[in-house]
Amino acid sequence: MADDPYLERGDNSVRGLASLRSAAERGDETLPELPEVETVMRGLVPRLEGRVLTRVVQRRPDLRFPRPENFVQRLEGRRVVRLGRRAKYILMELSGGETLICHLGMSGRFLLLEPPAPPPLPHDHVDFETAEGGTIRFNDPRRFGFMLLTETAKLAQHPMLRDLGPEPLDPGFDGPTLLARLAGRRSPLKAALLDQSVVAGVGNIYASEALYEAGLSPRRLASSLGPARAHRLAVAVREVLTRAVAAGGSSLRDYVQVSGELGYFQHAWRVYDRAGEACDDCPGSAPATGRRCAGIQRIVQSNRATYYCPRKQR
DNA sequence: CGGCAAACCTGCGAGC
DNA sequence: TGCTCGCAGGTTTGCC
Numbered sequence: 001m002a003d004d005p006y007l008e009r010g011d012n013s014v015r016g017l018a019s020l021r022s023a024a025e026r027g028d029e030t031l032p033e034l035p036e037v038e039t040v041m042r043g044l045v046p047r048l049e050g051r052v053l054t055r056v057v058q059r060r061p062d063l064r065f066p067r068p069e070n071f072v073q074r075l076e077g078r079r080v081v082r083l084g085r086r087a088k089y090i091l092m093e094l095s096g097g098e099t100l101i102c103h104l105g106m107s108g109r110f111l112l113l114e115p116p117a118p119p120p121l122p123h124d125h126v127d128f129e130t131a132e133g134g135t136i137r138f139n140d141p142r143r144f145g146f147m148l149l150t151e152t153a154k155l156a157q158h159p160m161l162r163d164l165g166p167e168p169l170d171p172g173f174d175g176p177t178l179l180a181r182l183a184g185r186r187s188p189l190k191a192a193l194l195d196q197s198v199v200a201g202v203g204n205i206y207a208s209e210a211l212y213e214a215g216l217s218p219r220r221l222a223s224s225l226g227p228a229r230a231h232r233l234a235v236a237v238r239e240v241l242t243r244a245v246a247a248g249g250s251s252l253r254d255y256v257q258v259s260g261e262l263g264y265f266q267h268a269w270r271v272y273d274r275a276g277e278a279c280d281d282c283p284g285s286a287p288a289t290g291r292r293c294a295g296i297q298r299i300v301q302s303n304r305a306t307y308y309c310p311r312k313q314r
Numbered sequence: 315c316g317g318c319a320a321a322c323c324t325g326c327g328a329g330c
Numbered sequence: 331t332g333c334t335c336g337c338a339g340g341t342t343t344g345c346c
Binding site for chain 1: 318319320322325
């Protein structure tokens with residue numbers, strides 16, 4: 001992060017940072033899937049929850065989508081009642097009956113700035129100022145992120161949320177639930193996992209990781225799973241995400257204390273972006289078993305990279 | 315309607 | 331050295 005202008009200022013204005021950058025930019029941080037969004041949301045809680053948005057600045061008329069009608073007016077003066085998350089969406093429930101739906105897209109991040117907030121840099125799109133004096137600044141170079149406003153009472157019916165599948169970290173997420181969601185699906189298992197109506201919050205990286213943990217081929221027909229394999233996959237999804245949330249949470253604490261480098265998401269991908277490497281779970285040589293492990297393969301499914309071990313995953 | 319591909323957008327790395 | 335090109339991702343839109 002040495003090239004990050006917010007850390008090069010040297011004016012100590014950045015005391016906290018909930019930052020996500022693309023894997024292409026940084027090898028040690030992941031893209032915003034469920035665990036990263038959860039971590040960012042948690043990082044925002046102490047700065048936003050219960051506080052009044054005294055001033056909101058929007059520096060361009062749109063992010064991914066055109067700005068909601070009267071965006072600034074509908075936010076200023078509102079209190080942030082509660083922060084939450086659904087799938088990869090950060091939900092900011094406001095006084096007055098509306099909720100702000102935030103998506104980080106590919107490159108969105110929130111910066112937590114001490115007063116006086118430094119002048120905006122390129123891609124600084126939205127500022128939230130609170131009565132306590134801090135500024136929460138949304139920065140998103142690629143502008144795949146977005147902010148939408150909707151009535152809290154109708155939140156579940158919002159087009160972005162209404163078709164979402166179960167939260168994989170909720171207690172109710174299990175083998176039978178997943179099995180029912182996959183029933184009749186003619187797509188490859190990997191594509192089905194990426195479908196947010198099957199499971200909410202799984203992205204391209206954790207889809208590969210979960211399939212590896214479950215020992216299931218990404219190419220397998222989604223509807224070919226039985227109860228046992230569905231159970232294995234549900235457990236794997238939950239475990240992969242839980243580990244990542246835990247990693248993000250601990251490093252977020254570290255970061256806030258250090259107020260400088262953000263070293264979180266020191267992920268340990270087992271297959272993602274590891275084409276050609278040896279698979280951890282395959283013995284170095286197992287001539288007796290017949291099948292040899294050729295290492296981790298990269299394939300493309302639905303225009304997306306998939307990584308897997310053809311020997312371990314079937 | 316399900317499934318797949320393209321579009322959106324920018325920064326980066328590889329190749330010339 | 332400097333340029334072009336391809337690639338990465340989440341979600342929506344469009345096509346078959």
